[in-house]
Amino acid sequence: MYKHLIVFFLLITSITFSQVDFQNYSTLKSNGVIPEDFKDLTYNKIKRDLQKGKEELSKSDEKIFLENIHYNIDEILHSGSVVFGDEVSLYIKSIAENLLKNEPELKSKLRFYTIKSNETNAFSTDQGMIFITTGLISQLTSEAQLAYVLAHEISHFTENHIVETYKYIKLENDLKIKNLSIYSKNHEFEADAKGLQWYKNAGYNKDEIFAVFDVLMYSYLPFEEEEINISYFNTDNLKLNDQKLNLRKFPIVAEEDYDDSNSSHPNIKRRKDYIKIETQKLNDWGTDIYKFGESKFKYVRNICRFECVRTDVFNAKYAKSLYSIFILEKEFPNSIFLNEMKAQSFLGLVQYCVNNKISETYSDSTIIQGEISIVHQLISKLSHDEIITLGLRNIYDLKKKLPTNIQLNQIYYYLIKNLVNDSKFKLEDYTNYKSSKIDSVNIINLYSVNNDIFSDEDFNYKFKKIKEEVTQYQKNKSNKNKYTLKQLMEIEKGKTNLHCGIDTLILVEPMVYSYDENELNLIKSEKLKHDFSEVITSVATDAEVNISILDRDKIQSIGTDAFNERNCLINFMYQINENRINVFPVDFNEISRISQKYKTSKVMLLNVRHQFDPDVMYKIMRAILIYPALPIIAPIVLLNRNVTDINILILDINNGNVELETKYSFHDKPRKYNLGARTFEIFSELKIKN
Amino acid sequence: MKKFIVIIILIASFNTFSQNSKGFYGRKFFFTSESVVSSPLFYNLSTLNDKYKYNKSLNYSNDWFNYGFRFSFGHVIKKNFAISIEYGRDDSHAYLTTQNNYFGGLHNFKVPRAEIITNDFKIKFEIFSKSSIAPLGLSHQIGIGLSNSKMIDNSYNVKVSLYPVVYKSYGAYYDENLYISLDKSYLKEHFYNWENPVPCKTLNIMYGIIMRTAIAKKIMFNYGFRYNLNIGISKKKNNSESNYIFKSNTVRSDIYNQQFLNLINLNLGFTYIL
Numbered sequence: 001m002y003k004h005l006i007v008f009f010l011l012i013t014s015i016t017f018s019q020v021d022f023q024n025y026s027t028l029k030s031n032g033v034i035p036e037d038f039k040d041l042t043y044n045k046i047k048r049d050l051q052k053g054k055e056e057l058s059k060s061d062e063k064i065f066l067e068n069i070h071y072n073i074d075e076i077l078h079s080g081s082v083v084f085g086d087e088v089s090l091y092i093k094s095i096a097e098n099l100l101k102n103e104p105e106l107k108s109k110l111r112f113y114t115i116k117s118n119e120t121n122a123f124s125t126d127q128g129m130i131f132i133t134t135g136l137i138s139q140l141t142s143e144a145q146l147a148y149v150l151a152h153e154i155s156h157f158t159e160n161h162i163v164e165t166y167k168y169i170k171l172e173n174d175l176k177i178k179n180l181s182i183y184s185k186n187h188e189f190e191a192d193a194k195g196l197q198w199y200k201n202a203g204y205n206k207d208e209i210f211a212v213f214d215v216l217m218y219s220y221l222p223f224e225e226e227e228i229n230i231s232y233f234n235t236d237n238l239k240l241n242d243q244k245l246n247l248r249k250f251p252i253v254a255e256e257d258y259d260d261s262n263s264s265h266p267n268i269k270r271r272k273d274y275i276k277i278e279t280q281k282l283n284d285w286g287t288d289i290y291k292f293g294e295s296k297f298k299y300v301r302n303i304c305r306f307e308c309v310r311t312d313v314f315n316a317k318y319a320k321s322l323y324s325i326f327i328l329e330k331e332f333p334n335s336i337f338l339n340e341m342k343a344q345s346f347l348g349l350v351q352y353c354v355n356n357k358i359s360e361t362y363s364d365s366t367i368i369q370g371e372i373s374i375v376h377q378l379i380s381k382l383s384h385d386e387i388i389t390l391g392l393r394n395i396y397d398l399k400k401k402l403p404t405n406i407q408l409n410q411i412y413y414y415l416i417k418n419l420v421n422d423s424k425f426k427l428e429d430y431t432n433y434k435s436s437k438i439d440s441v442n443i444i445n446l447y448s449v450n451n452d453i454f455s456d457e458d459f460n461y462k463f464k465k466i467k468e469e470v471t472q473y474q475k476n477k478s479n480k481n482k483y484t485l486k487q488l489m490e491i492e493k494g495k496t497n498l499h500c501g502i503d504t505l506i507l508v509e510p511m512v513y514s515y516d517e518n519e520l521n522l523i524k525s526e527k528l529k530h531d532f533s534e535v536i537t538s539v540a541t542d543a544e545v546n547i548s549i550l551d552r553d554k555i556q557s558i559g560t561d562a563f564n565e566r567n568c569l570i571n572f573m574y575q576i577n578e579n580r581i582n583v584f585p586v587d588f589n590e591i592s593r594i595s596q597k598y599k600t601s602k603v604m605l606l607n608v609r610h611q612f613d614p615d616v617m618y619k620i621m622r623a624i625l626i627y628p629a630l631p632i633i634a635p636i637v638l639l640n641r642n643v644t645d646i647n648i649l650i651l652d653i654n655n656g657n658v659e660l661e662t663k664y665s666f667h668d669k670p671r672k673y674n675l676g677a678r679t680f681e682i683f684s685e686l687k688i689k690n
Numbered sequence: 691m692k693k694f695i696v697i698i699i700l701i702a703s704f705n706t707f708s709q710n711s712k713g714f715y716g717r718k719f720f721f722t723s724e725s726v727v728s729s730p731l732f733y734n735l736s737t738l739n740d741k742y743k744y745n746k747s748l749n750y751s752n753d754w755f756n757y758g759f760r761f762s763f764g765h766v767i768k769k770n771f772a773i774s775i776e777y778g779r780d781d782s783h784a785y786l787t788t789q790n791n792y793f794g795g796l797h798n799f800k801v802p803r804a805e806i807i808t809n810d811f812k813i814k815f816e817i818f819s820k821s822s823i824a825p826l827g828l829s830h831q832i833g834i835g836l837s838n839s840k841m842i843d844n845s846y847n848v849k850v851s852l853y854p855v856v857y858k859s860y861g862a863y864y865d866e867n868l869y870i871s872l873d874k875s876y877l878k879e880h881f882y883n884w885e886n887p888v889p890c891k892t893l894n895i896m897y898g899i900i901m902r903t904a905i906a907k908k909i910m911f912n913y914g915f916r917y918n919l920n921i922g923i924s925k926k927k928n929n930s931e932s933n934y935i936f937k938s939n940t941v942r943s944d945i946y947n948q949q950f951l952n953l954i955n956l957n958l959g960f961t962y963i964l
Contacts, residue, residue: 538907542715631954632899635915639828639901640819666821667828673904677826680715 020087020299025306025337027587028116028134029564031085035111037129038084038563039556041530042074043523045127056160056167065166071522073125078509078552080570081116082131085560088114091292091300092132095143096150098291099198106158118311120219124153126162134304134311138223139215143290143297144199144208151195159194161187184264192271193278203286206279210272217254217268221370222320223305224327225252228371230378232326238393238449245381250373302331309341314575314586316352318345319362319375336402343398343411344584350391350415353384354422355581384424389449391415396453407588413462414584420466427463430454498682500650500660501689504546504600508569510536512670515611529553531672532608539676543683548598565594569603572653582656591653601654606679607647610670616641640667646678650686660686713766713824715907717963720766720825724912724959726758726780733951739785739944744802744847753803756782760957762814766824772816776833780808784841784948787940799935800849800869806945810837810894825961826910831898837920839890839945846881848872848935881935888927888938890945892920902961910961917954922946 046066057065076082083089093112100107109128115121118135125131130153132146140146156162165184199209230242256269266274279285290297305328312321322345325338332338352358362376382390395415399408419425431454453459512529514521533553540547550558550566558566568590575583585591595601613619616637623633643665650660664682668674714720734741734752743751758780766772783803812835819828849869900914926939 539715631915631917632897635899636828639899639914664821667819668826668901668903671903671905673907674826676907677714677823677904681823684716 020303022302022306022332022337023335025335026589027310027568028083028086028088028114028303028307030083030560030567032560033085034555034560034563035084037111037113037127038077038552041526041553042070043526045070045074046523049127056163061166065163067522069126069162073127073129076115076131077113080567080574082113083116083567084111084113086114088132088134088137088300088303091296092130092146092150094292095147096130096154099147099151099202100154102201106154110154110157116307116311118308118315118317120216122149122153124157124162126157126160128157130154130157134307136219137301137304138308139219140301141211141215142208143292143294144204144288145212145215146297147202147204147291148195148199148209148212151198152191153195154198155191155194156187159187159190161191185266188265188271189274192275196275196278196282200282200285202291203288204291205287205289206285208289209275209279213268213272213275217256218252220254221252222323222327222372223308225370226327226330228323228326228374230374233378233390233394235393235397237397237452238390240378245378247374247377247381249371250369252369254369302328306337309338310586313341313344313348314571315578316348316361316583318348318352319379320372321345323372323375336405339398339402340405340407340411340588343395343408344586346391346394347411347415347418347584349379349387351418351581351583353387353391354418354425357581358384358387385429388419388422388425389430392419392450392453396450396459406592410588411584416459416462417466420463420470427454498648498660498662498685499688500686502602502650502659502686503544504598505548505602505604505650505686506569506594506598506600507536507547507549507551507604507606508566508573509551510549510606510608512608512675513610514670515609517612528608528610528670528672528675532606532670532675535672535676536606536679539680540683543680543687545683545687546600547683565590565597568594569653573603573605573651576651576656585653585656595653601652602659603651603653605647605649605651607649608644608670608675609647610642610644613637613641613643642667642669644668644670644674646675646682648682714826714904714910714963717908718766719964720764720772720961721964722760722762722764722774722776722825722912722959722961724760724957726760726778726916726955726957728756728758728780728782728952728955729754730756730782730948730952732953733948736951737785737944737947739787740800741785742800742802748800748802748847748849753783756780756952758782758808758955760959764814764816764825768824770818770820770822770824772818772824772829774814774816776810776812776814776835778808778810778812778837780806780810780952782806782808782948782952784941784944786841786936786944788935798851800851801935802846802848804841804846804941804944805844806839806948807842808837808839808949811835812837812894812896814896814898816900825963826902826904828899828901831896831900831916833894833896833898835894837892837894837949839892839949840887841882841941841945843882843884845874846877848877848881877935880933882941883934883938886938888942889924890922890942890949891924892946892949893923895919895921898957900957908963910963911959912961913956913958915954916957918952920946920949920952922949 046063049066049070050063053062089112092114096110096112097107100110111129113129113131115131115133117133118138119133120136120139122130122132122136130150132149132153136149137146140149165187196209200206230240230245230247233240256267256272258267265271305324309321309324309328312318312324321341325342325345328335329338349358349361352361358379362379368376379387392415395408395412399405399412402408430450510529510532512525512532514525514528516524530553533549533551536547536549550562550569552566555563568587571587572585572591575586619637620634623630623637626633644667646664648660648662648664649658651657652659664678666674666678730753734754741750741752742748743753745751758778760776760778762774762776764772764774782805784806786801786804788799788801812833814831814833816824816829816831818824818830822828849871851865851869896916896918898914898916900912900916902910902912904910922942924942926942
């Protein structure tokens, strides 16, 4: 019996602590039942809160306040970066529940969510949602620090600070930023003091509070400060010339007592001084730093640190991602995920270099401090050819190390594609020693670094194949000149391009934006979006197109897995949109799984924008000048007053290619069935193959 | 009937060349019903006849609105082109011209406005804007057809005064108290030649700007304007019809006048996709 209990206990602990496999890490996903915060439509939330009423605000102010708050919060909730029921959120929740163990009513009002972001931030909403970023947790050094952050945020909620601030802004005429800053700082002091009580009652050590402020002060630095040697980037074949690079670390110059006159938060010194006085007022302080164990904290923090690497790759901050990988590799030397992220970072550097945007991947070395400044300087000092050599060498070696890894093979393929498309890349320059280009290079001796790669049959086959494809594509493009003027006009209008031969699609989050004269009407937009989303399913059936809709409105029916898939695809869209180059999907493995599950790699984005023609009056005035035509022109102008554009984007998630990008316009309101009819036409056209 | 068959054949022949047409949700046939509102503003301003309306008694009153309805059956030929046949009926009013020498001397009639019914039948060509999917969206309609108007027998109350009080250089003045109502039996015989009225056929050419917006999967709301040109095509009668207060030829020209000045209509209705 005793043995059984031990085995059972071991099983429980192994389940609790080994759910995330850091070797094959994949990004945080939501788990369990979808919370009401995600399910409810925003206008229903507003309606419900309006019925409850807020005594502090007048009816009209309350409506504006609720609209602003709910739409902004819901935008965050559905941004694709917020997760619920995951290990980080559950951990946060358990710490918060421990803090509020004597306040069950307050506990029941709060919900905790994690944001996948490298910002060091936490915030609460007046509805009782508390958000913590992975960036913040990755920087903390103990559970007690996280508990203090949570206590602080819970205080903002209980003290109604959001509504109070809104009321203050509304009441103050000619509000100066300095006054608002003072008002906001008072709230911060209040939250610091109020949170202290819960923190103390839970039995945490008071010294950890001061450590939180230190973490905040240095939060602009990576999550660890460890010495990096340039030899980290050396491989068996590639040696960076350290002397030629002449890299030096920029000192860390963070200050506690900075000017906070325009800031919403007091500076660190003032907060520390204030909290010192407040802590002295309280007695019987506990000594606990961990209530749920140090290993649990470090485990959760590692998840957040892995997320930081992913987010840096997502945001094309490759210098930062490489430095974070360098730190994490010490603890996880064989992590496949870190190898994949490293390969993605090198690929990103090559892609940005090929697109002449390399400067976007590193920061000005004067503002980057500490060890990471070495990596930033390295990238900034490498020439075009050197970055390509460094990328090619590293990706090739990683692929060789893990030959069966699909992602690394795909990254390698992307890399060759970029080399083919790079007008400056000429294979001969690297293979022929006599080439003049090589002589100019001094940081990396290009010749011989990649010789084994260039003599690799697989490389040569892929390079040749891609080159043929590119040549064929360019040939087709130049054939455009043979089109008649009418055909060319149709191509320009996007008419011909609708014919893609696609009959199976994943539609992600169709959006509707409806404007009242100049202002976006959020409620109307959301209602229209809801209608649009409803009608698309029946339209697809009519048009005989297999469509899987991953939409916020259908969250209740699609379930948590589909919600995660939606977020993954939205993130990929953001990644492409933010970087504006054909980047490699950061969540490649998840994307491939989605593609297999839905039996298509084609993802469609539909974005409807409705506004009124701003030139109506001008057109009528012009018609008055030719008054005999007024009875005809005026009704046409008035009936054409509504302008609705449907922006269509179809993306192949397997290769990141944009299959179709076009705009479909009509002069009418974006009513449910109007949109339905247009969508029917779009779907019908899409099926046709040119 | 013959004409109808010709039109059906015409539509069918268009259909053979329209294999790529899409239509609304892929459907090509539609039925439109709409109400028509027009204002006889120009007619009111231009006619010199007295404008009486009978509402328990005869009162001087302008007629501001006329109403009607239209039914049409259409077929989408191409994405931006449809053809329809339309039947319409309008209820309107005309202020009639009386015979000056009916009682052989000076007298004055008070006659209520005459009720006119117009039936019309036309063929319409609907040209849609580039962004439309026929029949959805903005369309420019061009139609041509025939209409037939007639005055309806509605037992009109007619008053007459045979005794002018004052003669002036420009005419006579009649005392309001001296008007007498004409007997119903007399009017039945002498009001108008109901047995054999002169036909009032017009050639109707119209241009319309109509917007259709979908409100359900098979129903659209349509609204817009129409500009009409009605040209009388019926010939005058030869006989003088001196025993009627209203001569057929005079009624004909009054109706033509009223029809011609019916220049603008406002149309509101629904289109059903078949």
